[in-house]
Amino acid sequence: xxxxxxxxxxxxxxxRWSYLVGLLCIIISIWLKLRIPRxxxxxxxxxxxxxxxxTTAELSQYSDLILHASLLILVSxxxxxxxxxxSRLLILGTSRKISRDLLAQVFAHMLKLAPSxxxxxxxxxxxxxxxxxxxxxxxxxxxxxMYLAExxxxxxxxxxxxxxxxxxxxxxxIIPYPAFLYLANRLxxxxxxTARAAQNALGEISxxxxxxxxxxxxxxxxxxxxxxxxxFTRRCEEFRRLNLQVTRLRALLFSSMMGLAxxxxxxxxxxxxxxxxxxxxxFGEFGVMIxxxxxxxxxxxxxxxxxxxxxxxxxxYGRVREILDSEIELRQELxxxxxxxxxxxxxxRIEDLSIVYPxxxxxxxxxxxxxxxxxxxxxxxxxxxxxxxxxxxxAGTTLGIVGHTGSGKTxxxxxxxxxxxxxxGKVFIDGHDITSFPLNELRAETGYVPQEAFLFNESLTENxxxxxxxxxxxxxxxxLNNAQLGKDLDQLPDGLDTLIGERGVNLSGGQRQRTxxxxxxxxxxxxxxxxxxxxxxxxxxADAILDHLRPFAAQRTTVLVAHRLSSLSxxxxxxxxxxxxxxxxxxxxxxLSLGGQYRSTWDLQEQSESAAAIAEKLRxxxxxxxxx
Numbered sequence: 001x002x003x004x005x006x007x008x009x010x011x012x013x014x015x016r017w018s019y020l021v022g023l024l025c026i027i028i029s030i031w032l033k034l035r036i037p038r039x040x041x042x043x044x045x046x047x048x049x050x051x052x053x054x055t056t057a058e059l060s061q062y063s064d065l066i067l068h069a070s071l072l073i074l075v076s077x078x079x080x081x082x083x084x085x086x087s088r089l090l091i092l093g094t095s096r097k098i099s100r101d102l103l104a105q106v107f108a109h110m111l112k113l114a115p116s117x118x119x120x121x122x123x124x125x126x127x128x129x130x131x132x133x134x135x136x137x138x139x140x141x142x143x144x145x146m147y148l149a150e151x152x153x154x155x156x157x158x159x160x161x162x163x164x165x166x167x168x169x170x171x172x173x174i175i176p177y178p179a180f181l182y183l184a185n186r187l188x189x190x191x192x193x194t195a196r197a198a199q200n201a202l203g204e205i206s207x208x209x210x211x212x213x214x215x216x217x218x219x220x221x222x223x224x225x226x227x228x229x230x231x232f233t234r235r236c237e238e239f240r241r242l243n244l245q246v247t248r249l250r251a252l253l254f255s256s257m258m259g260l261a262x263x264x265x266x267x268x269x270x271x272x273x274x275x276x277x278x279x280x281x282x283f284g285e286f287g288v289m290i291x292x293x294x295x296x297x298x299x300x301x302x303x304x305x306x307x308x309x310x311x312x313x314x315x316x317y318g319r320v321r322e323i324l325d326s327e328i329e330l331r332q333e334l335x336x337x338x339x340x341x342x343x344x345x346x347x348x349r350i351e352d353l354s355i356v357y358p359x360x361x362x363x364x365x366x367x368x369x370x371x372x373x374x375x376x377x378x379x380x381x382x383x384x385x386x387x388x389x390x391x392x393x394x395a396g397t398t399l400g401i402v403g404h405t406g407s408g409k410t411x412x413x414x415x416x417x418x419x420x421x422x423x424x425g426k427v428f429i430d431g432h433d434i435t436s437f438p439l440n441e442l443r444a445e446t447g448y449v450p451q452e453a454f455l456f457n458e459s460l461t462e463n464x465x466x467x468x469x470x471x472x473x474x475x476x477x478x479x480l481n482n483a484q485l486g487k488d489l490d491q492l493p494d495g496l497d498t499l500i501g502e503r504g505v506n507l508s509g510g511q512r513q514r515t516x517x518x519x520x521x522x523x524x525x526x527x528x529x530x531x532x533x534x535x536x537x538x539x540x541x542a543d544a545i546l547d548h549l550r551p552f553a554a555q556r557t558t559v560l561v562a563h564r565l566s567s568l569s570x571x572x573x574x575x576x577x578x579x580x581x582x583x584x585x586x587x588x589x590x591x592l593s594l595g596g597q598y599r600s601t602w603d604l605q606e607q608s609e610s611a612a613a614i615a616e617k618l619r620x621x622x623x624x625x626x627x628x
Contacts, residue, residue: 008317011101012141015094022090023149025083030153032076032083034161037291039076041284043069048284088146095142099134106130106323114329115419121369124207129319129366132202136309136316144309151299151306158292165285169272173264173293180256184307187253191246192311198242199319200367205235214503250308265293322366329421333435341432343445345395346526346557348416349428355386355411355420355580385411387580393573395430398558400568402598403577409561410451412577413531416559417448429527447525451532453516455504461496463504464518471522482548483518484541485511509536517545521552528552529559534567542567565602574598 012019043065110126118126162170212219212228219228268289275281357363359382361375386408393399401409414420415427418434427434434442455463464479465471476496480486488511492498504512513536520528534542546567549558560568568574569588576584576591576598584596591598 008098008102008137008140011098011105014101015097018090018094019145022087022094022146025087025090026146026149027153029080029083029087030150031157032080033295034154034157034292036073036076037288039069039072041287041291044284044287091146091149092142095138095140095145098141099138102137102320103130103134106134106320109324109326109328112328112330113326114421115414116329116421117326120363121366122207122210124205124210125203125366125369126323127210128199128203128206129323132206133199133316133319136199136313137320139309140313140317144306144313147299147302147306148310151303154296154299158296162289162292165289166272166275166281169268169275169281169289172271173268173289175267176263180259183256184253184303187249187256188307188311191249191253191308192315194242194246194249195312196315196318196367198239198246199316201235201239201242203319205232205239208232208235246308246312250305253308254305264296265290268293319367326364326366330418330439331435332438333424333433341430341437343429343437343442343526345430346445347395347430348391348393348527348557349431350389350391351426351428353386353389353415353422353426354384355408355415355422357383357385385580386415389580389582391575391582393557393559395557396555397572398553398560398570400571400574401559401561401577402563402565402568402574402601407577408580409577410531411580413448413529413559413561416527417446417529418442419448445525446527446529447520447523448529449513449516449520449531449533451513451535453504453512453533455500455507455512455515457499457502459494459497459499460492460515463500463515464522466519468522475522476518479518479522480514482521482545482552483514484537484545484548485514485518510538510541513537514541514545525556527557527559529561531561532563535563539564546570565598565605 046065107130159170159174162173208231212232219225272281272286272289275286360380361370389412391399401412403409411420415422418437418439422434424433424435429437429442456466458466460480461473461476464476468475473496477486480489489495498506500506500515504515507515513533517530517533534545537545542564543566550570560571562568565588571588574586574588574591575582576596578597584591584594584598586594592602593599
């Protein structure tokens with residue numbers, strides 16, 4: 001357990017003075033608390049001695065003894081109350097600061113992780129760790145620490161005091177403790193294992209909720225409500241089963257601790273009572289011993305809570321540590337600390353680039369993120385996505401990339417956008433290794449528009465200007481016009497101020513793509529990468545967008561991935577990918593003259609567009625006849 005929590009020490013050390021002062025308050029309050037029974041029972045012994053003495057005691061002597069003891073107890077209680085309050089404010093309040101710092105640390109690390117990390121691990125698992133598990137970790141630095149400190153302090157002070165009163169009787173009282181503590185440790189190990197499984201199950205519930213909310217359109221379209229509810233219910237039942245198992249183990253642990261306290265008290269009552277009757281122990285000493293044992297009973301019961309909560313918190317922190325221990329794949333490889341490269345022209349050179357994905361089961365996943373059904377399946381194999389790519393893209397030119405689905409087009413685009421990790425010496429920009437560029441500066445000069453556009457639940461203006469917050473309304477409108485979305489503004493209820501909903505749900509697929517395109521055009525990057533950005537846009541709109549893009553692209557290096565070959569006819573160079581390899585390259589005219597895959601695809605698309613044009617013309621004629 002301590003080994004798992006070792007990385008938490010820096011956060012604890014930051015607030016060490018709060019913990020030290022809180023611990024000091026705990027020691028003072030417990031020491032004073034343990035003095036109260038001494039004042040009470042010793043006064044009873046003195047009163048008893050006065051009563052049994054041969055000389056007649058005056059009433060004032062009794063009153064003085066009672067008054068003195070009462071004042072001592074009152075002063076002790078008056079000091080105990082604020083010191084206990086301060087200890088709780090310091091320790092529990094600091095635990096919330098640690099929880100805040102831990103979340104900031106986790107979130108900062110997550111921002112550095114590559115997009116592939118989020119492809120392997122569902123959002124629900126990450127949210128569960130950041131919210132639910134963090135609360136269990138907070139209890140480690142709060143309630144668990146406080147109760148553990150109180151218990152250890154109480155034992156450390158009480159046991160020596162009991163030994164000083166009657167060494168033999170005190171030893172008899174603590175004899176059962178080692179056996180019960182051994183049992184508690186065994187149960188705590190099972191609690192930690194089961195609690196981790198329960199927290200994984202909770203992560204799966206969060207994952208399912210996120211999936212169901214995001215996929216409502218598909219669920220309702222295919223009438224999958226009952227099946228989706230059944231899958232959700234199964235995960236909830238599994239979480240309930242594991243939580244009940246944890247509860248049973250904790251109940252067994254608590255009952256064991258209560259049995260321990262009761263057995264110790266029984267032994268002292270039986271043996272100590274005989275000692276008092278035989279005159280070997282005073283009545284006051286016996287009363288102090290019984291009071292101390294009674295007070296030890298409560299923290300002994302709490303010890304079960306401490307152990308189980310500590311194990312649960314340890315399991316939770318282990319899950320949080322999985323995020324913090326995740327490797328940052330995209331790092332800057334500094335060739336010289338004095339020379340930091342910058343993108344000036346955008347010339348690209350690729351030398352013998354290969355991208356190989358290991359089997360799914362061998363890729364790093366957070367616990368609970370990998371479905372066991374995938375392990376050993378047909379998909380659980382090594383995949384070579386790009387194979388020995390050699391390519392030159394001069395600055396200011398346009399490269400077109402085509403190929404069948406799964407040929408590696410998007411992977412190549414993501415490599416150039418620095419979204420995938422590559423080995424040094426494979427990709428160069430302006431003669432500098434792409435891995436030597438500062439990541440933020442390189443991405444600031446790169447405009448990457450994926451096929452699946454992600455929009456935020458903000459206004460249209462805020463979505464377009466999210467990377468250029470100081471842009472004027474005129475600049476935003478110009479970018480929208482270049483993306484051919486300006487003509488759709490009259491369809492939006494509030495124009496530029498229209499809230500477009502979560503992930504742009506209030507816009508069509510084509511409008512979402514054009515919004516993402518306008519966002520990048522506003523940034524005026526040196527390197528522009530469009531990964532099939534116009535797939536959801538009709539032919540006429542796509543042609544209009546490309547016409548507006550040509551003067552924009554002429555001033556920067558452009559990589560254009562597309563399925564419609566007519567979109568690439570203006571490109572300075574076109575490559576055809578097949579199973580990760582470049583099988584054809586050249587200009588549009590050169591590739592047509594080769595008569596290869598590019599030509600056959602062009603002919604098929606021309607036939608399809610001709611058929612669509614004929615159908616459109618026929619439909620228009622029929623509508624005209626119907627009107628006549």
